[in-house]
Amino acid sequence: MTSLVVVPGAPLLLPEYTGRQDAGAPWRQRAVDALRAAVAEDGAASVVLVAATDREPRGTRPPLAERVGRHLVERAGTTVGATVVVAWDAPVAECRTAGERLAHSHPGATLVVVADGTARRGEKAPGHLDPRAFALDEEVLDALRAADPGRLLALDPDLCAALLMHGRAPLQVAAAAWAGRAGLRCATAEAADPYGVQYLVARLTGG
Amino acid sequence: MTVRGATLRLGRHEYPPSARLVMAIVNRTPDSFYDKGVTWAEEAALERVDRVVEEGADIVDIGGVKAAPGVEVDVEEEKRRVVGFVERVRSAHPDLVVSVDTWRSEVARAACAAGADLVNDAWGGADPLLPSVAAEYGAALVCTHTGGVAPRTRPHRLEYDDVVADVRSSVLEQAERAVAAGVQRERVIVDPAHDFGKTTWHSLEVTRRLEELTTLGWPVLVSLSNKDFVGEALDLPVGERLTGTLAATALCAWQGAQVYRVHEVVETRQVLDMVSVVAGDLPPARTVRGLA
Numbered sequence: 094m095t096s097l098v099v100v101p102g103a104p105l106l107l108p109e110y111t112g113r114q115d116a117g118a119p120w121r122q123r124a125v126d127a128l129r130a131a132v133a134e135d136g137a138a139s140v141v142l143v144a145a146t147d148r149e150p151r152g153t154r155p156p157l158a159e160r161v162g163r164h165l166v167e168r169a170g171t172t173v174g175a176t177v178v179v180a181w182d183a184p185v186a187e188c189r190t191a192g193e194r195l196a197h198s199h200p201g202a203t204l205v206v207v208a209d210g211t212a213r214r215g216e217k218a219p220g221h222l223d224p225r226a227f228a229l230d231e232e233v234l235d236a237l238r239a240a241d242p243g244r245l246l247a248l249d250p251d252l253c254a255a256l257l258m259h260g261r262a263p264l265q266v267a268a269a270a271w272a273g274r275a276g277l278r279c280a281t282a283e284a285a286d287p288y289g290v291q292y293l294v295a296r297l298t299g300g
Numbered sequence: 301m302t303v304r305g306a307t308l309r310l311g312r313h314e315y316p317p318s319a320r321l322v323m324a325i326v327n328r329t330p331d332s333f334y335d336k337g338v339t340w341a342e343e344a345a346l347e348r349v350d351r352v353v354e355e356g357a358d359i360v361d362i363g364g365v366k367a368a369p370g371v372e373v374d375v376e377e378e379k380r381r382v383v384g385f386v387e388r389v390r391s392a393h394p395d396l397v398v399s400v401d402t403w404r405s406e407v408a409r410a411a412c413a414a415g416a417d418l419v420n421d422a423w424g425g426a427d428p429l430l431p432s433v434a435a436e437y438g439a440a441l442v443c444t445h446t447g448g449v450a451p452r453t454r455p456h457r458l459e460y461d462d463v464v465a466d467v468r469s470s471v472l473e474q475a476e477r478a479v480a481a482g483v484q485r486e487r488v489i490v491d492p493a494h495d496f497g498k499t500t501w502h503s504l505e506v507t508r509r510l511e512e513l514t515t516l517g518w519p520v521l522v523s524l525s526n527k528d529f530v531g532e533a534l535d536l537p538v539g540e541r542l543t544g545t546l547a548a549t550a551l552c553a554w555q556g557a558q559v560y561r562v563h564e565v566v567e568t569r570q571v572l573d574m575v576s577v578v579a580g581d582l583p584p585a586r587t588v589r590g591l592a
Binding site: 103104105110111112113114116212219287288289290 | 587
């Protein structure tokens with residue numbers, strides 16, 4: 094049995110960006126719980142992290158999503174064995190190639206995918222309100238609940254970019270890595286948008 | 301970089317040099333300049349204590365004699381006003397730091413016996429026995445600069461070559477005397493005492509150069525609240541000096557003062573927390589902007 098875990102990539106999950114009140118506490122906890130369950134079920138010593146580059150890079154540090162993913166993995170008591178960083182706006186074909194390469198290089202690895210939904214789910218959302226955000230986020234959540242790599246690979250990069258979805262490319266890398274596997278199912282999948290950004294925590298298992 | 305402030309111990313609490321503490325004024329007087337007797341009644345004063353604790357005060361400073369000249373209050377009357385009250389506050393708020401604002405050792409002794417943690421000697425060592433009383437009870441002591449004026453007098457035609465130098469030598473001498481008398485070093489606070497023995501020019505200069513005092517190795521207390529130097533700086537009467545008080549508060553906070561004796565707790569707490577957050581001494585309360 095191997096698992097695929099989707100966790101949020103919000104920088105407010107990092108200790109260095111946490112104020113006296115820990116605004117990301119519930120989501121950090123949910124992500125850590127899902128990671129612990131996956132690692133326990135897989136008997137994994139380490140995980141493979143899949144994350145996107147920053148949408149608006151300004152500095153020289155590793156991408157925020159990668160750092161958030163690594164932090165969550167370490168909070169869950171395990172380590173990152175390998176990291177795949179994909180351009181946030183990579184074409185689907187590029188994601189497919191990266192995913193197929195990952196399936197080949199790390200067969201049976203526990204995958205941790207740092208992926209958020211849209212960031213336009215309200216007037217105070219980072220990207221203001223775009224009503225199309227809700228349908229796209231629903232499609233992503235349904236695809237995870239159905240454990241259907243094909244539906245994730247069918248997400249439209251332009252629409253996802255327009256809605257500031259910062260998780261389409263890493264989800265497609267993971268979907269390509271898992272495409273064609275038998276016995277895929279969703280153990281848990283939950284979503285919420287406390288700050289106008291769709292956060293996802295999901296755990297999928299495959300034979 | 302110059303080291304500012306010092307570790308401060310009050311009651312059972314220990315505060316780092318970066319702490320900025322609010323000391324709320326609680327007057328057991330019928331005639332103080334700002335509140336004009338609003339907490340003269342014991343129950344009203346106790347309600348004020350409850351409220352300022354709720355609002356975030358770390359210390360209450362209980363005084364029975366107004367600072368300005370006025371009706372004579374003898375030792376027995378001052379004790380009547382403060383000692384029993386200190387005892388009530390102590391029992392209602394076991395963790396609160398309780399200060400008594402007095403220059404008289406007899407009053408300080410009775411207040412410390414009733415549970416006061418801190419003696420705020422606002423008149424700069426007018427009673428030489430005060431430090432030994434604080435020492436005897438393990439209490440803290442505030443050493444203030446008054447330019448040598450007698451208690452309850454106003455400055456008149458005072459001039460210093462260098463007011464900050466005068467403050468520095470006076471408070472250093474008092475602080476060392478307090479330690480020699482047995483007050484724990486970490487329980488000694490110094491206060492330049494704005495307006496006391498000072499013209500507005502002097503208080504402004506002390507504010508401007510406060511860092512020269514916060515780098516002496518003693519925690520600095522400032523008492524700015526609604527004072528005449530704020531009023532004269534802005535030409536505003538008592539009752540309209542809060543904004544000016546808060547501006548001076550922020551400047552003193554930036555320069556490292558550790559204790560703020562105030563009437564308005566909520567506003568002061570916000571200013572001090574804001575300065576602490578900007579200075580990097582305190583994380584912001586909650587950070588989501590751009591990070592969700």
